[in-house]
Amino acid sequence: MNDTNQMNDIIKPGNIVYKRTDLMTDDILHYCPGCGHSTVHRIIAEIIDEEGIQSETIGISPVGCSVYLYNYIDIDCQEAAHGRAPALATAIKRLMPDKYVFTYQGDGDLAAIGTAETIHACNRGENILIVFINNGIYGMTGGQMAPTTIPGMKSSTSPYGRDVEMMGNLIKMTDIVATLPGTYFVTRQSVHSAVNVRRTKKAIRKAFHYQKLKKGTCFVEVVSNCPSNWKMTPVESNKWMEENMFPYYPLGDLKDPEKQQEK
Amino acid sequence: MTQEKELRLMKGNEAVAEAAIRAGADGYFGYPITPQSEILEYLMAAKPYETTGMVVLQAESEVAAINMVYGGAGCGKKVMTTSSSPGISLKQEGISYIAGAELPCLIVNVVRGGPGLGTIQPAQSDYFQAVKGGGHGDYHLIVLAPASVQEMADFVGLGFDLAFKYRNPVMILSDGAIGQMMEKVWLGPYKERSKDVPDWATTGKTPDRERNIITSLHLDSFSEERFNQKLIKKYEEIKSKEVRFEEFNCEDADYVLVAYGTSARVCQKSVQMARAEGLKVGLLRPVTLFPFPSKRISELSTRAKMILSVEMSSGQMVEDVLLAVNGKIPVYHYGRMGGIVTAPDEVVDFLKSKIGG
Amino acid sequence: MAKIKGNIVVDIERCKGCELCMAECPTGTIAMSKEVNHKGYSYAYAARPDLCIGCANCAIVCPDGVITVYKIKI
Incomplete structure (x- = not known):
């Protein structure tokens, strides 16, 4: 009884070490249980809240699972046609250079239909942040093969596994944009554990900071899961991701000039 | 920069470019295609970004250019793109989204013969595409048809005014003859770029208002139908007031x-x-x-x-x-x-x- | 010697029962309920709050942000 009282005593506003940011709206996220999209939304909202830049930030949602980003983060948003978010961001940033502009795109959006917009925005060095969620599959349309689907991986349009000879190779957009002179900070992260969430949050915060300094395009890939379309539990999907996705998509910074200077 | 009207001998395409600067346009996004490349060339040579602050950008494709227009228009800015028939076909996806998000913008089509790659010579074969929607879904553009270099210039300002009045994309449907021919043209005085921010524009959510969202997505069927009916009402108003x-x-x-x-x-x-x-x-x-x-x-x-x-x-x-x-x-x-x-x-x-x- | 005590509060109706918090908890504080919420999900709860150290790992990994974490030094 005493213990219970003591436990309840802890639950007081003054003792809060973590609570959901008010910059997330009250809408219940439509994502499947355990989906990394929700986590990345929350991280972005937390950073905007903590940095106090709500009135200076414009987000761009893609076509795909995260089309409804604008329902969840309490900021001004535009919804782009499939793959075109970097084009929108380019104009928004150039017309309002003092605002923070970020796109949020999945792998189908960014690495297939929007390849040209992505590469050219990065190559021009637009002062924007591109957040790239890579779960190796088209989630919204029901689990079709994506350009990032790893060899042998099953999807509804590669039901026997991705046959590279017939279906082509996976594409590593993050590695490609890291080679472009317009990008300043390029990193690959994940959100499947608390330590990785903290790293991703640090990376995205850094990208906002670099945008303020007008350093060029910042590109943050988050290798993520899709429990529903991978047909696994969320915990299993994260394990599968570590074992199967990370060898193709190793985590870490691909380009960070300030870090290189420190060395 | 002169505050007076000015008489010049210009190509129709050049007149569009100069009129855009003078109309106080905030941004131009284009991609070269014959017979309208002079518009982008003129703007790059005129460097309005050093005088009025107008953004001029050569995009990687017509698709990117129209989506830049979407982004800029979503911020409440006076933005435009120009192209010719094959390029306008590429822009149709973006134009449909712009109509669906009710964004104001100006699109100029200096029409050439088709279908396909066709010819670079003048034609009027994009009429259906221009007036019946052009992309997917139920929508209309306001379509202006200039018959002179003077009207190429005049319709830029008129086009922006109509676009903002109705939150609707406006197209100037020209052709290769009017784009390329030279005539005298009276150019209006330079207008300041507007500092007004429409209340629907995405410029950063401030505490005094709800967040602004630019989207054409209505997953709920009843919501989509309500939106379609709203558009029909708008088009009926345009039909009753704007016939010229x-x-x-x-x-x-x-x-x-x-x-x-x-x-x-x-x-x-x-x-x-x-x-x-x-x-x-x-x-x-x-x-x-x-x-x-x-x-x-x-x-x-x-x-x-x-x-x-x-x-x-x-x-x-x-x-x-x-x-x-x-x-x-x-x-x-x-x-x-x-x-x-x-x-x-x-x-x-x-x-x-x-x-x- | 100062000891750290923590506890969590789960927003039951927002929880989707993905179990990532349970997998992430270093002390075994969290379990999944036998009952379900209005959406039909089994939800996370502090089955052994006495073990909680308030590290917030559960809340940080929670996609839906349903966990509030409290911590005191005693």
């Missing part, structure tokens, strides 16, 4: 030519030639193609004997003329294709052949 046309010698005309843009210039001469031969011919020139001057054409068809629609196409506008006339009198189409500009005497000969028949 010109008439030449229509007062006593037995035979009325209907033609826009380059064809209308040709038909003015045809009217003179036919009148010299004693035929009572008039010309109605639609200045707006959407909204179309259907009511006026219907009125004219109650006392004229015949209407001839003249277009540089296989016959597209003639369908709207037929709808307006609604069977009251015979309606014919005449026009050259392939980039050939119809000659005035061809029109008269064709008319006479139909009168005789």
Whole structure:
């Protein structure tokens, strides 16, 4: 009884070490249980809240699972046609250079239909942040093969596994944009554990900071899961991701000039 | 920069570019394609980003350019793009999204012959695409049809005004002849770029308002239908208020030519030639193609004997003329294709052949 | 010697029962309920709050942000 009282005593506003940011709206996220999209939304909202830049930030949602980003983060948003978010961001940033502009795109959006917009925005060095969620599959349309689907991986349009000879190779957009002179900070992260969430949050915060300094395009890939379309539990999907996705998509910074200077 | 009106000899394409700077445009996003590349070239040479602050950017594709327009328009800025037929086809996805998100913007199509890669010579074969929507879904653009270099310049300012008045994309449907030809043009004084921010624009959510969202997504069917009905209401208002046309010698005309843009210039001469031969011919020139001057054409068809629609196409506008006339009198189409500009005497000969028949 | 005590409060109706928090908890504080919420999900709860150290790992990994974490030093 005493213990219970003591436990309840802890639950007081003054003792809060973590609570959901008010910059997330009250809408219940439509994502499947355990989906990394929700986590990345929350991280972005937390950073905007903590940095106090709500009135200076414009987000761009893609076509795909995260089309409804604008329902969840309490900021001004535009919804782009499939793959075109970097084009929108380019104009928004150039017309309002003092605002923070970020796109949020999945792998189908960014690495297939929007390849040209992505590469050219990065190559021009637009002062924007591109957040790239890579779960190796088209989630919204029901689990079709994506350009990032790893060899042998099953999807509804590669039901026997991705046959590279017939279906082509996976594409590593993050590695490609890291080679472009317009990008300043390029990193690959994940959100499947608390330590990785903290790293991703640090990376995205850094990208906002670099945008303020007008350093060029910042590109943050988050290798993520899709429990529903991978047909696994969320915990299993994260394990599968570590074992199967990370060898193709190793985590870490691909380009960070300030870090290189420190060395 | 002069505050006075200024007379210059310019190409139609150059007039569009100069008029955009003077209209206080915030941004231009384009991609080279013949016969309209002078617009981007002129803007890059004029460097308005150093004077008015207007953003000018050569995009990686027409697709990117129209989506840059979407982004800029979503911030409440006066933004535009220009292209020619094949490029306008590429932009259709973006135009549909812009119409669906109810964003104001200006699109100029300096039409060339098609289909496909077609020819770089002038044509009027993008009429359907321009006035019937063009991309997917139920929507319309406001379509202005210039017949001179002067109107190429004038319609830039008018186009932006209409776009913002109705939160609707506006298209200037020109052609390679008007884009490339040189005429004298009176240019208006330089207008300051607007500092007004529309209340729907995404400029960063401040505590005094709800967040602004630019989207064309309505997953709920009832919501989509409500939105469609809202658009219909807007188009009806546009039809009732914004019809523009010109008439030449229509007062006593037995035979009325209907033609826009380059064809209308040709038909003015045809009217003179036919009148010299004693035929009572008039010309109605639609200045707006959407909204179309259907009511006026219907009125004219109650006392004229015949209407001839003249277009540089296989016959597209003639369908709207037929709808307006609604069977009251015979309606014919005449026009050259392939980039050939119809000659005035061809029109008269064709008319006479139909009168005789 | 100062000891750290923590506790969590789960917004039951927002929880989707993905179990990532349970997998992430270093002390075994969290379990999944036998009952379900209005959406039919089994939800996370502090089955052994006495073990909680208030590290917030559960809340940080929670996609839906349903966990509030409290911590005191005693």
